[in-house]
Amino acid sequence: MTKFTELGLAAPVERAVVDEGYETPTPIQVRAIPPLLQGKDVVGIAQTGTGKTAAFVLPILTRLLAEKKQAPGLSCRCLILAPTRELAAQIGDSIAVYGRHTGLTHAVVFGGVKHGPQVRALARGLDILVATPGRLLDHAADRKARLDLTSLVVLDEADQMLDLGFMPALRKILHMVGKPRQTVMFSATMPPPIRALADDFLRDPVTVAVTPQSRPVERIEQAVLYVGTAEKRQALIDLMAPEAKKSTIIFTRTKRGADKVAKFLAEYGHKAAAIHGNKSQNQREKALAAFKAGEMRVLVATDIAARGLDIDGVELVVNFELPNVPESYVHRIGRTARAGAQGRAVALVAPDERGLLQDIEKLTGLRIKGLNDAPPISGPTRPVQPQRGQRRGGQGGNRQGGQQNNAGGGQKRSRNRRRKPGGGQGGQRQSA
Incomplete structure (x- = not known):
């Protein structure tokens, strides 16, 4: 049985996992973490409750630590897109927990709250930005955010973003993100529009499916x-x-x-x-x-x-x-x-x-x-x-x-x- 210590995570990240009392990764984590650490594009098909947030957060933290780059002003090194405020906040909480020993910076951006704190966080530059598509495009339109320096993008719950009408916004954002980049997509189902999105923006992705779709x-x-x-x-x-x-x-x-x-x-x-x-x-x-x-x-x-x-x-x-x-x-x-x-x-x-x-x-x-x-x-x-x-x-x-x-x-x-x-x-x- 695979252990977290065998996945090649950075020592500070592994330490946080141990702090949480986790020893054995879930199937989606076992299969998704290695290709993500290798810098490959990944399509993950997994329902909520399978541990998929840690499946992309843990390797992202490890990769950002290895690169040792400065977070660019008005931008981020890694962008994670989520369909709802609640999910965005929850991903931010996971980054705070697993990244507590890394020194990496992150912020969460979504609608329904004032722009000011979000604008100030973006101005300083971030290692990881978690955002809903609509509010991120608002900041980009106001020239408070730029994405051409971002080299890693994660689309979480892609099929729900389709259901909520975010497909045009997702395509616009992905065109704004710099190249070359690593692109990761997680979805519970893979309807044709999501498959088309993956075909257009991911390079030879590794597909990881660990649960039957929609059961x-x-x-x-x-x-x-x-x-x-x-x-x-x-x-x-x-x-x-x-x-x-x-x-x-x-x-x-x-x-x-x-x-x-x-x-x-x-x-x-x-x-x-x-x-x-x-x-x-x-x-x-x-x-x-x-x-x-x-x-x-x-x-x-x-x-x-x-x-x-x-x-x-x-x-x-x-x-x-x-x-x-x-x-x-x-x-x-x-x-x-x-x-x-x-x-x-x-x-x-x-x-x-x-x-x-x-x-x-x-x-x-x-x-x-x-x-x-x-x-x-x-x-x-x-x-x-x-x-x-x-x-x-x-x-x-x-x-x-x-x-x-x-x-x-x-x-x-x-x-x-x-x-x-x-x-x-x-x-x-x-x-x-």
């Missing part, structure tokens, strides 16, 4: 609850009553829907908060921190929380609405059963979502068990339309400044039967 974690117990659209909220309350003490993430299709579900849950005694692209960075960070600390048991989110976020201890994932893109379902339920733990995922499926469920089952190759029988569908149903910024087979939408666009796919306003708050809610949880 759910086998430890997740999946189930479906068939309900009418108007009964979804009451069904959610009934589902959550015995689960009140469990750490739960509930996914909705729209930002407005996330706010409504969080408010509804709070009326029934659940301490919940919503996280989506319209929330300020401070609101998002505060909600995530409270959820991770166990101070709040329920997080209601759009797909902004489906990818890349490393949140341990999530016991239940509820799909209040199925996503329009079946791959997104895989990423959503992947928030549970992490680090060897068990997990459960339940989807509330309305009649007009049956087709989406079939797409998910076709993609995963699994028949998801029903907690109840699916009632017959009477009359035609209105199909759920793909929302702007997502795709079924192509690219759509646009997004700037690291904020997710969940517009479109609007929900139908319904009159739901409600129980009075506090009436019959077994196992409610008091504030921690």
Whole structure:
């Protein structure tokens, strides 16, 4: 069995790995680190939770130490692009941990916050810059950032950047980056536009694929609850009553829907908060921190929380609405059963979502068990339309400044039967 000490990492980097208590690398780390250390372009196909962040951060730190170059003003030696603010911040945290003994500098740049601190960090020059595409292009347009001196680029969660409409921005940024360069791409799936991007900008890349594309974690117990659209909220309350003490993430299709579900849950005694692209960075960070600390048991989110976020201890994932893109379902339920733990995922499926469920089952190759029988569908149903910024087979939408666009796919306003708050809610949880 391979050990981290056998991978050829720089001594300060290896020391940080030991400090974290890690001895054995994951499969993606074993296969990706050697070619990255050799300076080769790499395409990595791996889902979140497989250790892929360390798979590129550790060799990047080692290579930058070996080069012993000065960080250029207004620029960076290495650029890491991420689709969301949360993932960018999480990558920055990993760099801080693994690079604590290296003396290398880094900064994280994304939208939703003031430009000033980011501009000052860029002016000094950085060894590593982590950024969302929109905000980086803003700085470049203002001549506060230049990329012609950058020699190493990483695209993380490339397929999610496609879903969010970042493909034009990615191509523009890659044209701005200097040559020769080392280019690395990590993606959970490899749709044709991502493959085309790799063909255009990577040189004879080494492909590393360590997990089947878009297959759910086998430890997740999946189930479906068939309900009418108007009964979804009451069904959610009934589902959550015995689960009140469990750490739960509930996914909705729209930002407005996330706010409504969080408010509804709070009326029934659940301490919940919503996280989506319209929330300020401070609101998002505060909600995530409270959820991770166990101070709040329920997080209601759009797909902004489906990818890349490393949140341990999530016991239940509820799909209040199925996503329009079946791959997104895989990423959503992947928030549970992490680090060897068990997990459960339940989807509330309305009649007009049956087709989406079939797409998910076709993609995963699994028949998801029903907690109840699916009632017959009477009359035609209105199909759920793909929302702007997502795709079924192509690219759509646009997004700037690291904020997710969940517009479109609007929900139908319904009159739901409600129980009075506090009436019959077994196992409610008091504030921690």
